[in-house]
Amino acid sequence: MVKNAITLGQTTAFGKITGYTSPTQVTTNLNPTATASGLQVLWATDDTAAFQAAIADANAYALLHAIGEIFIPAAPAGLFYGIGGALTFTDGVNSIYNSQLTIPLNLATSVNSATNAGVTLVFRGAGDSGQTRFWNQQAPAISASTLISFGAFSSQAAQATTDPHSIANGGNPGVIGGPTGKFGYGVGTPTPAYTNTCVVLQDFTILTTHSNSGWTFSAANLFGCARAHLRNFSYGTTGVIELYNGNSGDFNNVTTFSGGASIGLLMPANGNNASNYVSNVVSNGGYTYAFLSNEHTVGNGLTILYSWSGLCPVGSYADAASSGAVSALHASYFDQVCIEACTYHINVFGAGAAGIGPIVNIRMDTEGTVQFRDNPNNGSGLSAARGEIHLYGSPSTPVIAVGTGTGATGGTGFRITKDVTLSGPATLTTSPALAINTAVQTTNWRPMTLTLSGGTVTNISISTLAGGTTPTMTSIYSQASGALPLMQVRLGPGQWLEIDGTVLPTVVSCVLD
Numbered sequence: 001m002v003k004n005a006i007t008l009g010q011t012t013a014f015g016k017i018t019g020y021t022s023p024t025q026v027t028t029n030l031n032p033t034a035t036a037s038g039l040q041v042l043w044a045t046d047d048t049a050a051f052q053a054a055i056a057d058a059n060a061y062a063l064l065h066a067i068g069e070i071f072i073p074a075a076p077a078g079l080f081y082g083i084g085g086a087l088t089f090t091d092g093v094n095s096i097y098n099s100q101l102t103i104p105l106n107l108a109t110s111v112n113s114a115t116n117a118g119v120t121l122v123f124r125g126a127g128d129s130g131q132t133r134f135w136n137q138q139a140p141a142i143s144a145s146t147l148i149s150f151g152a153f154s155s156q157a158a159q160a161t162t163d164p165h166s167i168a169n170g171g172n173p174g175v176i177g178g179p180t181g182k183f184g185y186g187v188g189t190p191t192p193a194y195t196n197t198c199v200v201l202q203d204f205t206i207l208t209t210h211s212n213s214g215w216t217f218s219a220a221n222l223f224g225c226a227r228a229h230l231r232n233f234s235y236g237t238t239g240v241i242e243l244y245n246g247n248s249g250d251f252n253n254v255t256t257f258s259g260g261a262s263i264g265l266l267m268p269a270n271g272n273n274a275s276n277y278v279s280n281v282v283s284n285g286g287y288t289y290a291f292l293s294n295e296h297t298v299g300n301g302l303t304i305l306y307s308w309s310g311l312c313p314v315g316s317y318a319d320a321a322s323s324g325a326v327s328a329l330h331a332s333y334f335d336q337v338c339i340e341a342c343t344y345h346i347n348v349f350g351a352g353a354a355g356i357g358p359i360v361n362i363r364m365d366t367e368g369t370v371q372f373r374d375n376p377n378n379g380s381g382l383s384a385a386r387g388e389i390h391l392y393g394s395p396s397t398p399v400i401a402v403g404t405g406t407g408a409t410g411g412t413g414f415r416i417t418k419d420v421t422l423s424g425p426a427t428l429t430t431s432p433a434l435a436i437n438t439a440v441q442t443t444n445w446r447p448m449t450l451t452l453s454g455g456t457v458t459n460i461s462i463s464t465l466a467g468g469t470t471p472t473m474t475s476i477y478s479q480a481s482g483a484l485p486l487m488q489v490r491l492g493p494g495q496w497l498e499i500d501g502t503v504l505p506t507v508v509s510c511v512l513d
Contacts, residue, residue, distance in 0.1 A: 044082025074126035098170030099177025125204025130280035174221035181319025185224025186269030214260025237286025309347035316350035351384035400467030411465025455505030466494030
């Protein structure tokens with residue numbers, strides 16, 4: 001593969017070496033559209049068949065012993081294992097997957113996979129790979145044990161619908177994948193179908209082909225697996241940063257990844273077996289959506305870099321299934337998430353059960369402007385979202401992008417607190433700039449007690465949602481037109497306040513919690 005050999009879109013040209021001339025010259029069947037020198041070139045023998053055979057052997061062993069392991073030995077520095085096989089649908093009989101390496105069903109003879117005793121299938125490398133790449137290195141984020149996938153889509157349409165292995169035709173394509181939602185796994189009501197397997201990704205790295213438009217594959221699609229444990233694991237594309245070399249790398253404008261629909265890593269679907277653990281995991285970037293987090297996901301040390309959308313809590317998502325998406329009922333928790341260099345730090349996928357959720361509690365360390373949005377960009381996921389998000393790092397004011405779609409709603413149900421802001425008395429310049437008969441938002445993103453008195457007032461209303469555009473207001477106090485008695489109003493971070501009447505009351509004090 002030759003990165004940036006294609007001018008736009010797919011960006012990376014990949015194919016086969018068809019002839020050898022010398023240590024510095026080969027003939028290939030690539031079809032580059034750019035004329036350039038000094039480009040990143042990666043080459044490998046195709047280890048897809050060997051890895052798939054190892055997976056089959058480990059799974060057969062696991063069916064007899066409850067656990068099986070695929071060990072990925074350390075390679076010499078800078079070397080890796082190439083995965084160049086085509087995406088495959090079948091297990092030899094049925095269409096189940098859409099990945100280069102498939103995780104077999106936990107299936108003994110003809111017994112249903114969901115009724116068998118659970119098995120654990122471990123993919124383990126030689127050592128700790130949960131590391132970020134250094135920001136000025138000119139090589140991809142290769143660890144001691146690294147799989148690099150050779151494959152991407154040729155266009156946005158191919159990724160979405162027109163390719164036989166598009167998302168619409170098979171679910172999200174992955175380097176490693178279990179059964180997908182498109183083929184009936186991770187979906188279904190009242191009980192979704194899963195393979196009764198715990199997939200462990202530990203101590204190794206998966207890199208996918210870099211595409212500036214986000215047309216690459218997922219590192220792993222675990223949507224139809226019952227459980228997943230990720231430890232000391234990293235993934236990303238073959239891009240590089242070169243931050244202090246003129247910012248000349250592949251991530252200087254992550255907005256371009258919004259031209260696709262790539263999901264870096266997809267956790268087991270909502271309704272899973274409540275055993276989703278993420279410990280020291282790094283997404284080194286290059287995706288439209290870096291990490292899709294379904295319910296029951298518990299994270300300890302997750303780092304997400306250089307993608308259009310970083311952490312994507314899932315309220316409802318079906319992995320291309322036409323129906324049967326399970327809506328989130330349970331919560332997720334991340335005790336330390338570092339999200340940097342992403343256009344959107346949080347992107348909520350749909351609303352949860354009964355229009356409430358996803359419920360996510362996060363301590364989030366950030367840089368840059370902190371932005372929230374939802375998919376499909378109509379505000380419904382943000383307004384349904386619940387839980388607490390504590391912000392560290394960036395002093396910026398959070399931006400709640402409420403969407404422009406049909407039925408767009410304003411604000412979010414997340415309680416977002418800026419922990420870099422001091423609590424205590426606040427001056428009038430940091431309290432809301434009140435205006436009579438107009439809803440105004442608190443912008444310091446901490447809980448606030450506002451003491452008011454006087455003026456000529458008829459009604460006081462506050463919002464349920466925070467941020468965004470002016471949301472629905474709910475009256476908390478009304479009176480005949482006249483002076484407001486000494487009154488304290490409690491406002492959550494980013495909530496809105498409206499005072500109706502003819503003369504604004506005096507702000508006696510403003511205290512932040």
